[in-house]
Amino acid sequence: MFNKASFLTRLVASSVRVSEAAGGLIKNVMAGGDLKIIDKSEHGSGYDPQTEADRRAQYCIVQSLQKHFKNINIIGEEEDTTACPEIEMGFSADVLQMERLMSTELKNIQENDVVVWVDPLDGTSEVALAVKNKNMALLEQVTVLIGIAYKGRPVAGIIHQPYHEKLGRTVWAIQGCGVHGVVPATGNAQKIVVTTRSHLSESVSNALEALKTRNLADSVEKVGGAGFKVLKVLEGCAAYVFASAGCKKWDTCAVEAVLTAAGGTLTDISGRDIRYEPGVQLNNTGGVLATASWVKHKDYIDTIPQEIKNMLPEISSKK
Numbered sequence: 001m002f003n004k005a006s007f008l009t010r011l012v013a014s015s016v017r018v019s020e021a022a023g024g025l026i027k028n029v030m031a032g033g034d035l036k037i038i039d040k041s042e043h044g045s046g047y048d049p050q051t052e053a054d055r056r057a058q059y060c061i062v063q064s065l066q067k068h069f070k071n072i073n074i075i076g077e078e079e080d081t082t083a084c085p086e087i088e089m090g091f092s093a094d095v096l097q098m099e100r101l102m103s104t105e106l107k108n109i110q111e112n113d114v115v116v117w118v119d120p121l122d123g124t125s126e127v128a129l130a131v132k133n134k135n136m137a138l139l140e141q142v143t144v145l146i147g148i149a150y151k152g153r154p155v156a157g158i159i160h161q162p163y164h165e166k167l168g169r170t171v172w173a174i175q176g177c178g179v180h181g182v183v184p185a186t187g188n189a190q191k192i193v194v195t196t197r198s199h200l201s202e203s204v205s206n207a208l209e210a211l212k213t214r215n216l217a218d219s220v221e222k223v224g225g226a227g228f229k230v231l232k233v234l235e236g237c238a239a240y241v242f243a244s245a246g247c248k249k250w251d252t253c254a255v256e257a258v259l260t261a262a263g264g265t266l267t268d269i270s271g272r273d274i275r276y277e278p279g280v281q282l283n284n285t286g287g288v289l290a291t292a293s294w295v296k297h298k299d300y301i302d303t304i305p306q307e308i309k310n311m312l313p314e315i316s317s318k319k
Ligand SMILES: Nc1ncnc2c1ncn2[C@@H]1O[C@H](COP(=O)(O)O)[C@@H](O)[C@H]1OP(=O)(O)O
Pocket: 046, 048, 077, 119, 121, 122, 123, 124, 125, 195, 196, 197, 198, 199, 223, 224, 225, 226, 242, 245, 246, 247, 248, 251
């Protein structure tokens, strides 16, 4: 069954199981209690934590995917990893069922046509804070993100949330095949906007103030992680607004694929598409704006002040 499926179907079917294996490793490290946190930030550029869970999860994801797909181009967040014996070779039979809905173009995609963007643990700051403050409720904000880009744009994504209720959950989508693992909200009387908990800045606050004056943000919730914020948008929040730089392509590729499949939209704060081809700039220099299917993305774009947009230009190439 697995071997007969198209490359993209097999990649997503494997990635679902691999994301869950990474979630298991994250839980093991947490249970062990020693996070071995290091600060990745360049001198004076803020705090950018990495834990043993980030390092192990990245190793497991990359090694597992390379076992099935030898030459696959994976761009993951972590450069330093910790070798671990857990290699996941399983696949999701539910994903294989979706092959019948896929377009011919997607079925014809080959291994060297894609870039896989991996965030082995999104919400590292929240993990560090959960342990420091003994507030384990924050762990709900942790996700494992695997996004698949073809011709520079996301075509499939996996968001695994290890601490959702008791067992965790995996939300995934392939373009044209619907969203699985969550029932997207179709509206909400309140327009709740989610934004960063740990990277607040003046431009983020000013963008939110502008949205409030136009009744596009009835209230604001500050939570961690790009994955968790997009899950919130899928489940009833109106928008995710991050009018600042710092978020990277591995934070947005998977979530954009899932949100788009649910009828939502994700762009930078000026309304430009985010690109995911090889060699592209890793930073989302234009910020991030994600909206639910039931609000107008353009209203949010039009309301964010031009001076904030000017501070966040698109820089498409690394050089
Ligand atoms: N200044 C930054 N430096 C490093 N990572 C950032 C920065 N801003 C955002 N991120 C990444 O984007 C995610 C969403 O940001 P926020 O929670 O502030 O809205 C964070 O969890 C973090 O991912 P990660 O936890 O994988 O390092």
